[in-house]
Amino acid sequence: MALVSTVGAGSSAVAAPSAYFPYPVRVERLENGFTVALVPFPSKGLVAYYTLVRVGSRNEVEVGHTGFAHLFEHMMFRGTKKVSADKRDELTKTRGIDDTAWTYIDHTVYTLQGPSASLPTMIEIEADRFQNLWYAKDIFQTETKAVLGEYNKNFSNPANKMDEVLSETIFKRHTYKHTTMGYLDDIKRMPEMYEYGQGFFKRFYRPDACTLFVVGDFDAEKTLALIKLAYGGWGDKVERPKVVAEAEQDGERVKHVDWDKETKPRMFVAFRSAAMNGDFKDAAIQNLLFPLLFGPATPLYKDLVLDRQLVESIESWYIDTIDPRFFPVLFTLKDASKFDEVKRTVFAAIERAATGDGVSPKFFADVQSNARYGLLMGLTSPAKVAEKLVWAATPTGDPAALGPLYERIAGLTLADVKAYLAKHWVARNRTVVTLSTKAKK
Amino acid sequence: MKNGIETVELRNENPIVSFRLLFRVGSIHDGAKPGITALTAALMARGGTASLTAAELNQKLFPMAAEIDVQVDKELTVFTGRVHRDHLATYLPMFMDVLLAPRFDPKEFERMRADAVADIEKRLRTSDDENLGKAALEWMMHLDNWGAFVGGTVRGLKAMTLDDAKKHARTFFTRDHLTAGFAGGATDTIIDDVTKRLATLPVCDARVKGTVGKPQPRVLIIENGASSTAVSIGHPIALARNFADFIPLRVGMSAFGEHRQSGGRLFERLREKRGLNYGDYAYAEAFVQEPDTTHPLVNIARSRQDFSIWIRPVAHEHAMFALRAALYELDKLLREGLTDDEVKRAGGFLDGFSRQWEAADLRRLGYALDDVFYGTKGYLGELRAQIPSLTAEKVNAAIRRHVRFGDLQIAIVTKDGKKLRDAILLGAPTPITYPTPKSKDVVAEDPKIAAFPLRFKPEEVVVVPVSQLFEN
Incomplete structure (x- = not known):
């Protein structure tokens, strides 16, 4: 059953539909480690284009940098030299593409949904930002304030506070100790972390950390050819974060x-x-x-x-x-x-x-x-x-x-x-x- | 019509069968018992049937992962059902009994009533600044039944009896109020069977007296100890999907601030350029977000509609600036209008994005039922058909015809209400400082925003403790 996960770079496999998940999953692994999963689904002209980056708050091993994976998710919307944030907005909005993302402990997921006809645009702008993200320092600092706003929004809800306390009660060493939102003190210090942010991208946003899911109504061959062209030149390997294992719990x-x-x-x-x-x-x-x-x-x-x-x-x-x-x-x-x-x-x-x-x-x-x-x-x-x-x-x-x-x-x-x-x-x-x-x- | 029941059918090959049984009954029919429609509907959907207790109903639905749910709004209540066709024969009698033979178990009534009270006292008032502001604004904007919170009031719920709920169900969940929607793998036999059963529901013989509340202030400041300040702004509009101006206004509000999307003017200028908060949006009609998505809930159709703006929580020290920024942008929108580019972009977005609102059968069915309510012929299709011909001129004209700056009402949820009231009435500039340098246009515009005139009289700005809201 682990057939698909063992296929190497530059390979292709199809997981057949079953009584549990009734759609085939075609998996293509590019030479650079970037993985593509194509899933046909009857949806009359709609597709979902989801990029799974296996980088979340689990990767936040450095002290004082909790919440960084989430902040970085925000920065991924700040554009590249080729496609500025405004241009991206125009490209997605005029085509009716919903362009958002979420971050959690083990991953950050970039989610585009829209008409199948907009798939070439999705491929172009996603491949571009994953390889060429660029933003100025003041943009970074302004975005940290939006993150603070998000913290304020979330923490009027006591369930979020409990989640924070539960995590730090159970974990003493492992990065699951802090929530994805991060600690308020760290969020307040985020404006000073511009350089750290640049490093975060180089260390963790690499092709072998990413899996692209295309689901819906689309032409598999044409789509795959465009994806290979757009992502094939992306290089380097992801840094494995030095996550410290948590000891066994020894009592209630x-x-x-x-x-x-x-x-x-x-x-x-x-x-x-x-x-x-x-x-x-x-x-x-x-x-x-x-x-x-x-x-x-x-x-x-x-x-x-x-x-x-x-x-x-x-x-x-x-x-x-x-x-x-x-x-x-x-x-x-x-x-x-x-x-x-x-x-x-x-x-x-x-x-x-x-x-x-x-x-x-x-x-x-x-x-x-x-x-x-x-x-x-x-x-x-x-x-x-x-x-x-x-x-x-x-x-x-x-x-x-x-x-x-x-x-x-x-x-x-x-x-x-x-x-x-x-x-x-x-x-x-x-x-x-x-x-x-x-x-x- | 099938067997005397109005029906809407959207059938396809999906192995899942979806039902939406829509009643033209909502909180406006609560009369002197605020919250009775919501409580009655919940009791019917989740409180068991004549032959099954609530626990037994849960247990029967469980292996099928089948769903029975209910949603209550001001004018509509919709019972929804979904089941895989493998289980239809087991499921259908139970789903029908929810409507035809609800259990009205006294214990379930007490449980759900207590939950509804706690929902006001311990959630809405204290842990949900976003929805509190919206609910307060609706209450301010409509002085009659339309303004009431769908969940009712604390006192209204506490005074309610099981007999009230039974009577309410018998009186209002009737066949003449019903439109039955079927989607996915529904067959002729299923539709015939369901409509025959539903035809045994009684006919409504009651009329509800309207209730009229006291006029509300222009600005209501609600103190609940919030850690940040949320602002809702709006006024009622005489416009809904069945009016010619609606689609231009809808596209205009998308350009001004599409819900949970970047790119709208408000979002761009308050959040993106100034980092004031997480988001800022504008609405051409009543909007309730579907849980876990950014999509609008369906069957929130209303014959009385509102225009509104929602400013998500901002730091207390930026509350005045954020309020002024929102009003400044609205004033500017009314004076200068949107550009052709903005309209084109918003139109393009809605053209594509609206297709996702109807991707799932149950939602598509909801839109079809909303069409029945409004008398529209496929609202989403009409929206997309009109988009190519919309110009800034048309959109701006619609905005100017329906959005009236002088009629705005404002609900604010904050910590120190008196301080905010003083600042509003004093009218002195409330400048902002940023931790980082801002662009020239922001620096040039900020003093105008900081000094934007508010012009409220002292009697128009009222501070209330949250405990007074949704109490009586």
């Missing part, structure tokens, strides 16, 4: 955050998680854990949300990662005095799932069915398809990892999951972060 960690405004009490329960690698077994299991233990069809949801009504909602932001990280589950409570009661109930449900009859074989089969149909139901547009492919491709760099991941999910047994829970979801690996409105004096 607990933190509380006081919030100065009226807000719903919230509780993160998180466990250390495994990376997505090898035969994807751990990742496949991790992809099932939320619906299996906390989703709306579970006994725990029925108990906490519907029957006892202690909890308003249960959510998770688990994603598959390059390095071992954590599996967060967020409980939004109705009453801060019930943290302990909810916690006890959750721990007991996990315990029953791991060692007892908490999950029936019938329900396990339902969860696998939900995973399969959930993916199929989510493939509604070229952009949605590209997004799913990008997230699955990020940990290993295999552009066709999505289908195999879901095949792996279908092949799991309940015993696999119970063994995983018994091994990983134990008190030693657990972190609990709570947040509630600060009591008035």
